[in-house]
Amino acid sequence: MMIQTQDLTKHFGETLAVKGLNLEVAEGEVFGFLGPNGAGKTTTVRMLTSLIAPTSGSAVVNGFTIGKDDKKIRQTVGILTESPGMYENLSAEYNLQIYANLYEVKDVGGQVEKYLRMLGLWERRFDEAGTFSKGMKQKLAIARALLHEPRILFLDEPTAGLDPEAAHLVRDFIEELRKEGRTIFLCTHNLDEADRLCDRIGVFKTHLLVVDSPANLRTQVFGRKVVFHLKHVESAYLDLLRGMTFIKEARAVDDKLVATLDDPEGQNPEIIRSLVEAGAEIRFVGELRHSLEDVYLQLVKNTQ
Amino acid sequence: MNKIKTIIRKEWAQVFKNRLVLSTVLFMPLLFTAIPLGMLYATRGTGSSDLSSDMPPQFAAACPEGLTGSECFQVYIVNQFMVLFMMTPLIIPVNIAAYSVVGEKTTRSLEPLLATPITTAELLIGKNMAAAIPAVLATWAGFLLYVLGTWIIVPSPRVVIALLDPMWWLAVFVAGPLLAILSVNFALMVSSRVNEPRVAEQLSAVVILPLLALFFGQIAGLFLINRQLVILFALVIAALDTLMVYLAVRLFQRETILTRWR
Numbered sequence: 001m002m003i004q005t006q007d008l009t010k011h012f013g014e015t016l017a018v019k020g021l022n023l024e025v026a027e028g029e030v031f032g033f034l035g036p037n038g039a040g041k042t043t044t045v046r047m048l049t050s051l052i053a054p055t056s057g058s059a060v061v062n063g064f065t066i067g068k069d070d071k072k073i074r075q076t077v078g079i080l081t082e083s084p085g086m087y088e089n090l091s092a093e094y095n096l097q098i099y100a101n102l103y104e105v106k107d108v109g110g111q112v113e114k115y116l117r118m119l120g121l122w123e124r125r126f127d128e129a130g131t132f133s134k135g136m137k138q139k140l141a142i143a144r145a146l147l148h149e150p151r152i153l154f155l156d157e158p159t160a161g162l163d164p165e166a167a168h169l170v171r172d173f174i175e176e177l178r179k180e181g182r183t184i185f186l187c188t189h190n191l192d193e194a195d196r197l198c199d200r201i202g203v204f205k206t207h208l209l210v211v212d213s214p215a216n217l218r219t220q221v222f223g224r225k226v227v228f229h230l231k232h233v234e235s236a237y238l239d240l241l242r243g244m245t246f247i248k249e250a251r252a253v254d255d256k257l258v259a260t261l262d263d264p265e266g267q268n269p270e271i272i273r274s275l276v277e278a279g280a281e282i283r284f285v286g287e288l289r290h291s292l293e294d295v296y297l298q299l300v301k302n303t304q
Numbered sequence: 305m306n307k308i309k310t311i312i313r314k315e316w317a318q319v320f321k322n323r324l325v326l327s328t329v330l331f332m333p334l335l336f337t338a339i340p341l342g343m344l345y346a347t348r349g350t351g352s353s354d355l356s357s358d359m360p361p362q363f364a365a366a367c368p369e370g371l372t373g374s375e376c377f378q379v380y381i382v383n384q385f386m387v388l389f390m391m392t393p394l395i396i397p398v399n400i401a402a403y404s405v406v407g408e409k410t411t412r413s414l415e416p417l418l419a420t421p422i423t424t425a426e427l428l429i430g431k432n433m434a435a436a437i438p439a440v441l442a443t444w445a446g447f448l449l450y451v452l453g454t455w456i457i458v459p460s461p462r463v464v465i466a467l468l469d470p471m472w473w474l475a476v477f478v479a480g481p482l483l484a485i486l487s488v489n490f491a492l493m494v495s496s497r498v499n500e501p502r503v504a505e506q507l508s509a510v511v512i513l514p515l516l517a518l519f520f521g522q523i524a525g526l527f528l529i530n531r532q533l534v535i536l537f538a539l540v541i542a543a544l545d546t547l548m549v550y551l552a553v554r555l556f557q558r559e560t561i562l563t564r565w566r
Contacts, residue, residue: 051558
């Protein structure tokens with residue numbers, strides 16, 4: 001495991017920010033950490049990167065224990081903070097050189113060039129970071145987080161405030177990092193992004209509500225739904241579906257029948273056969289895919 | 305050591321792009337050098353008249369042997385302004401340190417910096433040196449310019465020797481760096497608790513008050529700066545430095561700074 005926490009808890013005075021977090025993130029996994037503002041996501045990232053100490057509980061990151069091996073943790077993880085925090089009056093290249101030196105990178109020039117080129121900033125390397133667009137600053141901050149080739153990367157809202165094109169570029173880059181086998185801990189509000197990038201997702205609001213893959217979360221919260229598009233919907237067809245024991249719920253919406261069931265791949269043929277025998281003209285069959293946003297909102301709503 | 309050097313270079317690269325800081329570092333030592341040299345130039349033609357009655361009796365009594373009354377008066381007048389050389393290492397670091405620490409907060413660059421494997425000691429030493437070195441060098445350069453100017457302006461070797469009393473070398477080359485350390489750490493301490501560079505500068509400027517008291521106290525004839533007083537002063541500043549470094553490190557709490565600096 002690259003990240004392992006046990007009852008990780010953080011209080012700020014009377015305020016409980018993180019409560020008994022138990023989490024495991026495997027090597028090479030992209031783990032999405034979702035939660036509303038003020039849920040404690042940034043606090044968790046700060047604890048896992050040894051920026052702040054937990055009030056109680058423990059965590060092991062990349063084999064190092066927080067509170068004991070803090071310098072080693074900071075040496076081996078990369079972090080993209082919520083705000084890029086570049087030195088605005090210094091050039092992009094010099095910004096990276098500073099951090100390469102602080103991370104004790106051996107080939108400073110080589111690493112700086114590698115990531116400036118990779119993120120399309122090489123031509124602007126002599127320009128002050130303050131002259132960069134928000135997307136370029138974010139890319140520069142990602143380069144900074146990667147200079148020392150960390151195996152674990154903590155990304156706090158990497159696409160927040162970026163235009164669609166810049167956000168797309170950043171997401172593509174995260175995909176590239178994933179292909180390289182890096183472990184990525186991704187805090188995001190962008191549920192579509194989490195859905196596309198993450199192997200597993202943890203929904204968090206002071207404590208961990210649920211952890212699973214996006215597909216399993218959908219099934220857990222809404223079940224699997226199949227939509228049968230018919231030429232005409234008749235009440236007999238609906239009754240037919242409702243009579244099938246393996247269908248949990250069936251309803252008609254316009255010229256469609258929506259059925260909730262556990263195993264669409266195994267049970268659809270029987271449903272289709274029965275509907276056709278009853279005289280239904282089926283035009284199209286598909287699975288109703290709830291967005292991760294629906295899942296997230298449902299989960300957060302359940303806690304209120 | 306490499307990390308400290310990196311911090312120093314980064315600070316200088318950033319800070320000296322700030323025109324206000326740059327002009328303070330350049331202009332103040334020049335001004336504080338020009339004042340005593342101007343006084344020397346203005347009093348060089350006082351001839352052999354006896355002006356000793358215009359001096360406090362303790363200075364007249366301590367006047368170096370062999371000087372005429374007017375030469376003694378010249379030394380007395382110029383000595384009044386020599387305290388300015390001790391102000392430079394106090395004022396310049398306040399500007400640099402207040403900007404460099406609170407500036408990190410305003411640009412939100414402190415979190416990524418603290419996320420690197422740099423230790424608090426390395427960070428503070430780097431920031432201390434980045435603020436203190438230019439101040440000390442500017443002070444020394446100003447003083448050496450003063451020494452050169454004195455040789456040119458003053459015809460009498462007796463007066464030159466009296467003006468360049470070892471007391472002032474001690475004040476500039478020993479007490480100066482100690483004052484710079486005091487100033488930087490006071491500014492760091494203040495910066496850990498405020499959000500605006502200007503507020504940090506204004507609050508940090510408080511550190512100059514004891515030196516102003518020394519300056520005006522001497523002008524008012526309340527006491528006379530002599531070797532014993534400078535040595536005592538340096539010892540007190542060294543003790544204060546120890547306390548300030550301790551407080552600055554104590555107050556520079558990563559967690560507090562990250563979670564409260566908003």
